[in-house]
Amino acid sequence: MxxxxxxxxxxxxxxxxxxxxxxxxxxxxxxxxxxxxxxxxxxxxxxxxxxxxxxxxxxxxxxxxxxxxxxxxxxxxxxxxxxxxxxxxxxxxxxxxxxxxxxxxxxxxxxxxxxxxxxxxxxxxxxxxxxxxxxxxxxxxxxxxxxxxxxxxxxxxxxxxxxxxxxxxxxxxxxxxxxxxxxxxxxxxxxxxxxxxxxxxxxxxxxxxxxxxxxxxxxxxxxxxxxxxxxxxxPTGKRRGRIRLIFAEMRTNADARYAVIAILTAQIVMVSVMTMTPVHMAHQGGSITLVGITISLHILGMYAFAPLVGYLADRAGHRITIAFGIGIFLVSLVFGALWPDDTGWIIASLFLLGVGWSFANVAGSAFFSTVVSDETRASSQGGVDALSNLLGATAAFVAGPLLALTNFSALSVIAMFVLVPLAILTLSRPRETLAN
The missing domain is CATH 1.20.1250.20 (MFS general substrate transporter like domains)
Incomplete structure (x- = not known):
């Protein structure tokens, strides 16, 4: 019984x-x-x-x-x-x-x-x-x-x-x-x-x-x-202890490190070119209205497709989505490098610059949230945003003298080189590491 x-x-x-x-x-x-x-x-x-x-x-x-x-x-x-x-x-x-x-x-x-x-x-x-x-x-x-x-x-x-x-x-x-x-x-x-x-x-x-x-x-x-x-x-104690844990996470967590590199690279490339586009267009005789339309289309590219990007990252994987972002960035920068004096191509370039940022940033941020350790989650997320904003401001500051010393085509080419480390990391990572 x-x-x-x-x-x-x-x-x-x-x-x-x-x-x-x-x-x-x-x-x-x-x-x-x-x-x-x-x-x-x-x-x-x-x-x-x-x-x-x-x-x-x-x-x-x-x-x-x-x-x-x-x-x-x-x-x-x-x-x-x-x-x-x-x-x-x-x-x-x-x-x-x-x-x-x-x-x-x-x-x-x-x-x-x-x-x-x-x-x-x-x-x-x-x-x-x-x-x-x-x-x-x-x-x-x-x-x-x-x-x-x-x-x-x-x-x-x-x-x-x-x-x-x-x-x-x-x-x-x-x-x-x-x-x-x-x-x-x-x-x-x-x-x-x-x-x-x-x-x-x-x-x-x-x-x-x-x-x-x-x-x-x-x-x-x-x-x-x-x-x-x-x-x-x-909570991990003193502020210094939390920062130490964040740096330790970046050293030991390859997935989190890759996600951070994707977020930061996208920010540097986008901000450096976007900040100088209105200056370049003004030098070419572009009106304030035309510059405003160009920036509006850029912002549309940054945000309008975010739900689609999120769906793609969930379905196809973060690495694939970041790879799409790199490809879109390259197309945008090629337009800017080859046709810097053509307003239509510059508008298309800036729109695609926003779309490329959306793919790399959304996928990188989502992947970071998935792979970062529980102990440092919120502090690490805040640290990534802080570093992203700081590097964005630095890129905007550096882009001005670069444009003055060279030209818009050269600035676009330099931005292409910034993408190279992320492209190498993306190609070298196995798909199953990032697939959901």
Whole structure:
């Protein structure tokens, strides 16, 4: 009797275990759906405020400083701010969760935008730099939101979840640079100039984004992940200890190192060429309207295809998707190198430059989230974003003298050489290492 009942008890125990696993899976999926909804709304609202920096912020820098050298430094302040905030925000997420880190970043950016209201209205140089530096926190948060989307995503859906957050950022990238018109309306109502009015709107959007994530990002996806995996992104002590772990991860984790190289290479190539294209077009006699259309198409290339890129990365593998990105980059740079004086080819080149960035960045970021260790997940993600922004700012700074000393064709060729290490690594890696 005892022997006959043991199989029945074992079967019942296994059934209960399967039911518990299925129930937990459903709970995680519900949390992930709620997380994605909150992140999408947050990203749309917040990136409207962030999108003001590279457009109206650049114009304000010229107006306030009345000096091209100072204006150039002011234009890079927001990018530098994003680089400086990336790692601290990642460490905050590791210690207190995504909700605390993301809301803190948005509110810091809102404070920067508020400072810029006074800088714009009173033509104050020091507050201008401080405000643009702080508003860079919004860019850092916008980038880290894509990693938050992957915390609880199923392994074969991580790239698509990340890509969706990247894609909705297009809305802010479109509306942010166009806050001048509503800024003028608001300015007239409250007695501010157009720049101050635009930054006032941006401050409201940034503060609202922080409120949205602070109130509704519950349960916190990273804290929930820590519950499922007790060692996932657990705090690692002092800041120096966390940084040491990140560097140790890059030395020992070949997959993570490859993903980081893909992200950084894409950023350097894209920023160096994109930054100098308006200057080159202006030297060729291109109008401001034509330059604006070209940059808009470039931004469209960066974000519009992100969901498709995420689907491809999940289905075909990250290595294949990065390889597509390298190929698109090369086509773009060949156009720029061979036909630098033809406006049509330059527009096509910049559009493809954005598409190539999308393939390499989305696939690289998704792969990094998949292979990075649980202990350094959030801090490493913040570190990658910080390094990406820092190298992007450096590339933009170096590209100016390069263009002055050579020409646009030479700049495109140099960018091709930057792609070579990533191309070699991609070709040498076995497909099964990156396949889902």
């Amino acid at each position: 005892t022997q006959s009942t043991k199989p029945g008890k074992t079967h019942a125990k296994r059934s209960l275990e399967r039911y518990a696993v299925a129930l937990e899976t459903q709970r995680v999926q519900r949390v992930q759906r709620r997380t994605m909804t909150v992140l999408i709304i947050m990203q749309i609202v917040g990136t409207i405020g962030v999108g003001i920096a590279p457009s109206i912020g650049v114009l304000l820098a010229g107006e306030v400083t009345e000096n091209e050298a100072w204006a150039g430094l002011a234009r890079t302040a927001s990018t530098l701010g994003a680089a400086l905030m990336g790692l601290p925000l990642g460490n905050l997420a590791a210690k207190f969760g995504r909700r605390f880190a993301l809301s803190s970043g948005w509110w810091l950016a809102a404070a920067g935008s508020t400072i810029l209201v006074f800088a714009a209205q009173l033509s104050l140089i020091v507050p201008l730099f401080i405000g643009l530096l702080l508003i860079g926190a919004g860019s850092a948060v916008s980038l880290q939101a894509r990693f938050a989307a992957t915390d609880l995503a199923e392994p074969h859906h991580k790239a698509r979840a990340l890509a969706l957050i990247v894609w909705v950022g297009t809305i802010g990238s479109v509306f942010g640079p166009n806050l001048g018109i509503p800024g003028e309306v608001v300015g007239n109502l409250v007695g501010l100039n157009v720049y101050a009015g635009a930054f006032l709107i941006a401050a409201v959007c940034l503060a609202a984004a922080g409120l949205i994530v602070f109130v509704w990002l519950r349960p916190d996806p990273l804290l929930r992940l820590q519950q499922l995996k007790p060692h996932a992104s657990a």
